[in-house]
Amino acid sequence: MPSVTGSEKSSGTTLPQVTFCFRCIGCGSVASEASHDFRCSQCGNLLEISDPGWKASGLSASALKSVWRERRSSNAVLDLSGVWRFRELLPMPASETQIVTLREGNTPLYELSQASRNTGVSRLYAKHQGMNPTGSFKDTGMTVAATFARQAGYRWVACASTGNTSASMAAYAARGGVRSLVLVPEGKISWSKLSQALDYGALTCQLRADFDGCLRLLQELVRQAPVYQLNSINPFRLEGQKTVAIELLEQMDWQEPDHIIVPGGNLGNSSAIGKALLEMREIGLIQRLPKLSVIQAEGANALVRTVRAGGRQLVNMEPETRATAIRIGNPASWEKAVRVLEATGGACEQVSEVEIAQAKAEIGAEGIGCEPASAVTLAGLKKLLQQGFVKKDETVVLILTGNLLKDPDFTMDFHQGQLFQGTADDKEGDKLKPFRHPPIVLDATLDAVVTALNEAEQSERTHSNA
Numbered sequence: 001m002p003s004v005t006g007s008e009k010s011s012g013t014t015l016p017q018v019t020f021c022f023r024c025i026g027c028g029s030v031a032s033e034a035s036h037d038f039r040c041s042q043c044g045n046l047l048e049i050s051d052p053g054w055k056a057s058g059l060s061a062s063a064l065k066s067v068w069r070e071r072r073s074s075n076a077v078l079d080l081s082g083v084w085r086f087r088e089l090l091p092m093p094a095s096e097t098q099i100v101t102l103r104e105g106n107t108p109l110y111e112l113s114q115a116s117r118n119t120g121v122s123r124l125y126a127k128h129q130g131m132n133p134t135g136s137f138k139d140t141g142m143t144v145a146a147t148f149a150r151q152a153g154y155r156w157v158a159c160a161s162t163g164n165t166s167a168s169m170a171a172y173a174a175r176g177g178v179r180s181l182v183l184v185p186e187g188k189i190s191w192s193k194l195s196q197a198l199d200y201g202a203l204t205c206q207l208r209a210d211f212d213g214c215l216r217l218l219q220e221l222v223r224q225a226p227v228y229q230l231n232s233i234n235p236f237r238l239e240g241q242k243t244v245a246i247e248l249l250e251q252m253d254w255q256e257p258d259h260i261i262v263p264g265g266n267l268g269n270s271s272a273i274g275k276a277l278l279e280m281r282e283i284g285l286i287q288r289l290p291k292l293s294v295i296q297a298e299g300a301n302a303l304v305r306t307v308r309a310g311g312r313q314l315v316n317m318e319p320e321t322r323a324t325a326i327r328i329g330n331p332a333s334w335e336k337a338v339r340v341l342e343a344t345g346g347a348c349e350q351v352s353e354v355e356i357a358q359a360k361a362e363i364g365a366e367g368i369g370c371e372p373a374s375a376v377t378l379a380g381l382k383k384l385l386q387q388g389f390v391k392k393d394e395t396v397v398l399i400l401t402g403n404l405l406k407d408p409d410f411t412m413d414f415h416q417g418q419l420f421q422g423t424a425d426d427k428e429g430d431k432l433k434p435f436r437h438p439p440i441v442l443d444a445t446l447d448a449v450v451t452a453l454n455e456a457e458q459s460e461r462t463h464s465n466a
């Protein structure tokens with residue numbers, strides 16, 4: 001086996017000796033091993049990992065807080081990762097040398113001052129998971145799942161993806177010396193995500209299907225071929241993705257926000273964050289549960305429909321949205337997400353394509369930027385405020401899941417006024433003109449640039465007087 005991270009040496013960190021098991025979220029049966037499809041052998045429902053290591057560690061909530069803080073000044077390989085730094089709450093491999101890491105996590109928590117002024121929410125923050133090594137939140141889960149894939153001795157890992165999972169999986173597989181197989185919907189993922197998978201050496205198959213079709217095929221494949229599934233059905237992924245919530249609370253000095261708002265696609269992320277919140281409360285790291293709300297695009301709103309129909313059965317649908325990361329109609333982790341909404345008292349809402357585009361431009365105007373799927377959080381916040389579900393004096397954190405550079409086509413189309421051309425949103429989209437900053441082509445003369453500058457100045461004055 002190659003070493004942890006290429007040429008780096010193991011730091012000799014002592015790992016917590018943690019036993020964990022798989023628990024079915026449906027019938028509750030517990031097993032020490034999981035089958036290839038990560039489904040319960042009794043009832044077929046999804047598995048989650050239970051018995052986190054903090055009990056075995058014997059550490060109190062305050063001891064955990066200070067251990068984690070101390071590790072921030074350590075240069076040991078595991079401590080440099082914003083995921084493995086919280087290892088007491090993670091399943092651990094037998095040896096540190098198995099761990100595949102790219103220094104994931106450690107993402108910034110930004111104040112959104114302009115959005116705060118616009119919405120009236122005085123304490124409004126964005127936790128930017130797009131600042132992870134491959135540009136999306138997927139890395140925090142992938143480091144854990146890729147580690148266990150490697151420990152199990154798999155030659156191949158595989159996923160179906162709308163782009164970010166495949167980019168992340170391909171990177172971690174490459175770092176861990178494992179081959180990767182990517183199944184993506186042809187023509188429905190952004191070029192920049194696709195190009196990442198290619199560069200990291202994945203066997204990349206563009207299938208004539210949507211994401212849900214790709215995932216269905218993957219599930220058949222894992223039953224027949226010795227490949228390890230790295231979709232968010234894989235419970236190790238969700239364990240790593242818990243750390244966004246732990247890191248967030250640490251950044252807020254363990255003062256719980258009132259609301260955390262996430263985009264919803266296949267619903268792994270909301271499930272993971274909800275699990276983390278419940279575990280943190282059980283341990284005593286926090287006293288109060290923030291409400292976790294999930295926002296979907298109107299055109300890919302299976303969870304919204306499901307919740308409105310009572311939440312006991314999935315209402316799936318044919319998805320369509322320019323926020324391609326969440327273009328999913330049959331979300332695998334819907335049941336976990338419904339439980340999280342119930343446990344934390346969160347809301348589930350949907351936003352239109354125009355609302356998504358406006359919110360993305362507003363986040364960009366703060367110098368932060370994100371991909372369209374992440375912007376549903378700000379658009380959703382505006383709705384939840386209107387409904388009175390979020391109050392202006394509450395503390396709100398938006399989870400931005402992907403980097404602005406993940407979908408340049410969307411951004412270019414938006415600023416050039418082409419995003420809604422020929423669609424039903426054409427007229428509505430026109431209202432976003434003040435948010436657009438199209439590039440201008442000029443002769444290479446001083447005169448032309450000075451004129452452009454003066455015109456921009458003039459137009460700004462007109463807007464601020466309007």
Ligand code: F0G
Binds near residue numbers: 162165166264266402
């Ligand atoms: N935001 C981004 C940028 C995503 O890439 C995804 C999912 C989500 C939100 C939704 O998260 O599925 O956990 O509810 N992307 C997956 C992928 C499906 O294949 O990259 P979720």
